[in-house]
Amino acid sequence: MNKAKRLEILTRLRDANPHPTTELNFSSPFELLVAVTLSAQATDVSVNKATDKLFPVANTPEAIVALGVEGLKDYIKTIGLFNSKAQNVYKLCQILIEKHNSEVPESREALEALPGVGRKTANVVLNTAFGWPTIAVDTHIFRVSNRTKFAMGKNVDKVEEKLLKVVPKEFKVDVHHWLILHGRYTCIARKPRCGSCTIEDLCEFKDKTD
Structure with missing residues (x-):
């Protein structure tokens, strides 16, 4: 895909959604960190259902440590892999308290x-909480980048590397939100909704649907 096409794709995605953000519910960098950690191999909807109950009770490292691993599990047991995630979040909170004054490090x-x-996860937190121009490549971004030929790569690291190279600076902070949302609602896995796609004429996918 050439530079002009990429620029037009990004411009259209920006025009359609000028201020994109994550669909995870959060009100602080710490809440975002916990939500993103819980979202691995789970939907944002399922994470939000759990954190909407958890965060009013415990939304600081100290409060989650006070809950304990078993207490935390009660809130997140509807999320996949909740046993290991509870252990990770609990330990993560301990480290934030001990090493980072209970703050999420911008590093x-x-x-x-x-x-x-x-x-x-680090890319999402750095981007969404701190405004870094990082690009977190998940399954949606990997699919959209390869299918459209916008930034092709054999694995998520290669796609991230290519996106960082070809996306102009003015679009870098928001591009991963645009691509995730595009993959989640339009360029879906089984049968992309090409007929309702704002970039259909620019996309280089050969097997477009009606």
Whole structure:
């Protein structure tokens, strides 16, 4: 895909949604960190249902440590892999208290050192909580980037690398939200909704649907 096409795609996505953000419910960097950690292999809807009950009771590292692992499990047991996620979130909170004055660190290295936090989660937190121009590549972004030929790569790291290279600076902070939402609601996995797609004429996917 050429530079002009990419620019037009990004412009249209921006025009349709000028101020995109995550669909996870949060009101602080800490709540976002917990929500994103819980969202691995789970839907945002399922995470929001759990955190809408959890956060009014415990939305600080101290409060979650006070709940304990078993107490935390009661709130997140509807989310997949809740046993291991409860352990990770509990340990994560302990580390935030001990090493970071209970604050979420604005540092990739410090974030990725937390239990249950990988590169994708760190990218989301840095981008959404702190405004960094990071691009968290999930299954939706991986699919959309490859299917449209916008930024092709054999794995999520390669797609991230390509996106960081081809997306102009003015679009970098918001691009991962646009691509996630596009993959979630329009360029869906089984049968993309090409007929209602704002970038159908620019997309280089060969097997377009009606």
